[in-house]
Amino acid sequence: MSFAPRDNHEAQVQFALERGVPAVIGVLGSIHLPYPSRAFDMAQCARCLIPWTSNDGMYLMEVDRVLRPGGYWILSGPPINWETYYQTWKRSKEDLEAEQRHIEELAESLCWEKKYEKGDVAIWRKMMNDKQCPKKSTNICKSNDSDSVWYKEMKTCITPFPEANGANEIAGGQLEKFSDRLFAVPPRIAMGLIEDVTAESYQEDNKVWKKHVNAYRRINKLIGTTRYRNVVDMNAGLGGFAAALESSNSWVMNVVPTVARNTLGVIYERGLIGIYHDWCEGFSTYPRTYDLIHASGVFSLYQNMCKPEDMLLEMDRILRPEGAVIFRDSVDVLNEVRKITAGMRWETKLMDHEDGPLVPEKILVAVKQYWVGSTGNSTSSDE
Structure with a gap:
């Protein structure tokens, strides 16, 4: 993961993303x-x-x-x-x-x-x-949750190591080498640190997402190819979507919404990357930097928090022309989304769940059209 400040003269993050390298706008400040x-x-x-x-x-x-x-x-x-x-x-x-x-x-x-x-x-x-440690520091942070960081000010204290039983034990748990790490049970789950997630439910989540991604590939055969290099998952959960892609042609920015369960530590323990974000705000990237957006349950998650049209406009901003979006949500939510996208120059198609039409969850596939302003709107001196 690369990050750099927003810079109008030398847009390092924009250059990185255009090369297909993971990057976000960010600073090490307060x-x-x-x-x-x-x-x-x-x-x-x-x-x-x-x-x-x-x-x-x-x-x-x-x-x-x-x-x-x-x-x-x-x-x-x-x-x-x-x-x-x-x-x-x-x-x-x-x-x-x-x-x-x-x-x-x-x-x-x-x-x-x-x-x-x-x-x-x-x-x-x-x-x-x-x-x-040869010397024990007394300046240890007193917070019990070093993962709770959204809009919180840094302090001049040292984050403590997790408990270790022996001098040669890795604090926080041993990680497998990649790519075994991708599907091994992450230490945070094995230690019971993620609420309502067990090793069994984690393995079941992986199976579900493999089935979902196979369905996506039947819908769009370009998924997993170099056509969709930069991918963002707006509601990543345990990182099952990114893991199921298993493609060296694509990388996924796994976003864990700040209003959802905090699973970003698990995502990193799987060898994936991601970031915390509130989708009621703008995302820390330049326009037209992602080829594919995956939005599973994110509009249901943000109901009554912010307007869906604002979220869709932000998705449109970060999506490249001819880029694709895959929505997965309840049919009522997707019908509302579809009404809004009709005015955004997106082509959409509503499809049944892979398990059949009786499942209330549906899939909406959208493609952002490539378009430019008409000559009637030109301000050139030739007009």
């Missing part, structure tokens, strides 16, 4: 990143210009929160290799040396071990559990 704890195996800063030593190391503490035990942090750019570049950076040797020393001290307080430094690159590794 609010927590919209990701769960222990989400990433590796974090990288390549001349990202984040002042790591500012605010008592708060930004590095946020990286620590989203980094898995045993994960790596890679830093390239200032102040690494300051001896070579201090004149280019127009900073004094003393200033850069002090900054690097401060970063080293912060990393040690976070229970990170420096593994490598050569040339312009330095690499740290987060310990596997708190029993491996």
